[in-house]
Amino acid sequence: MTSVLYDVPGPKARRVSLIGSVVGTVLILGLLAWIVMTLAQQGIFEGRRWAIFTRGDVWMLLGNGLGATLTAAALAAVIAFPLGLMFCLLRISLIAWIRIPARVVLEFLRGMPVVLMMLFVLLVFGTSSFIAVVAGLVLYNTAIFAEIIRAGIQSLPKGQREAGLTIGLTSFQSRMLVELPQAVRRMMPSLVAQLVVLLKDTSLGYIVAYGELLRAVQVMADFLGNAFLFPIFFVAAAIYIVINICVSRLAIWIERRGSNKAAGGVAKAPTAVVAPELPEVREPK
């Protein structure tokens, strides 16, 4: 890999860099070895402790936890997205008495910890912890989705809206038919990245006693004994991280694909691009 930040390394620099790499690797391996040794002294690597993963019910409990995590995340995302669209429209409304209250609500929701909203719903409305988790996630992510889409609309060339209004669309029609579709497409990477945040935030359900993955770990550790805490925790954390990395990769993939397309894409080209397939001219009725 070449970088603009440093010269192409010559023989001496390559040697220094190689030594640096070796020393760095040795240091990191040493640290890992120390951690592994410490863990081994605690008896973490005894086969007995990891043998629980041969038991079906352990995997079933982990699976249930994972299912609960994914259910809450999916439900919250599905509810929060349309709400976010709606709040975005309210937030950029031309009418001040709609715009200003919407802004206050969004700022309020954005400025608060998600776990506080979950606790609020749980205690004030006395709901089940599942509803509290979903409601907390929905409230927070509605605000974030709204802000992301608003940023997308603002990044569009002004001409898009002007053109929409010129051909006789109402302001609302122009938003719905011209601006929103482009804004959503443009902000797709950010929206998917926010899904990772949402998925991560479901683990806050642990705090309001929702039976998600982390709670399942805690329950099993309490039930099977502390000896099994580390193995179970390790596996659960790995599950979380792998899922999140996959969704993050998806966001990066969408971004790359989008930026390839956007070179001549709808939003970025202020000059007229003649579409190869022009719609047929309709016969006047």
Place this chain on the structure above:
Amino acid sequence: MEVIIENLPLYWEGLLRTLFLSVVSGIIALILGTLLAAARVSPVAALRGFSTVYVEILRNTPLTIAFFFAAIVLPRLGVTFQQFEVAAIIALSAYTAAFIAEAVRSGVNSVPLGQAEAARSIGMKFGQVLNLIILPQALRTVIPPLINILIALVKNSSVAGAFFVLELFGYGRQMANANGDQVMAVLLGVAFFYLLLTIPLGILASTVERKVAIAR
């Protein structure tokens, strides 16, 4: 309403502790994050690899998992803390550093290529290029995103309240339990104090953003 006024000292105490957690973790995370970003663009392959792996893993770990690890798993492995605040600060700063590293790296990428080329052509080495030319400009462009990360840090510190640390959220939970009939007022009070921290920071971020935009 009275319940908030009665418990004002507790709220105040909680606010100070939240602020303390955020400031200490924020400073550690800023230093660690900048070092990680520097490692990410450095000529030494091992450093680049380490930084990439660290950032990828920590960014994709739920904060609750990081806290669970620091506060519950570590003590049972024999690493005990005198105070749980230490565990909270470790979890928060390790988590936040990954985000800061990404922000600083994107800042480094946003500095025009000619800057680094000019610096190299007058004979600067990597360390000099980074410290004297690139980072000062990069940090300036990333101030708004960094402030947003710090806002998230303030909000994230609430997770500490669930792991044996008494801060704004922790006190809020306590007060909600003690005043079962006025839960709503208690929690709205907590929300108010969080907004007291996050909204000014948000305004600061957008002001700085506007200033930087004019300067460029």
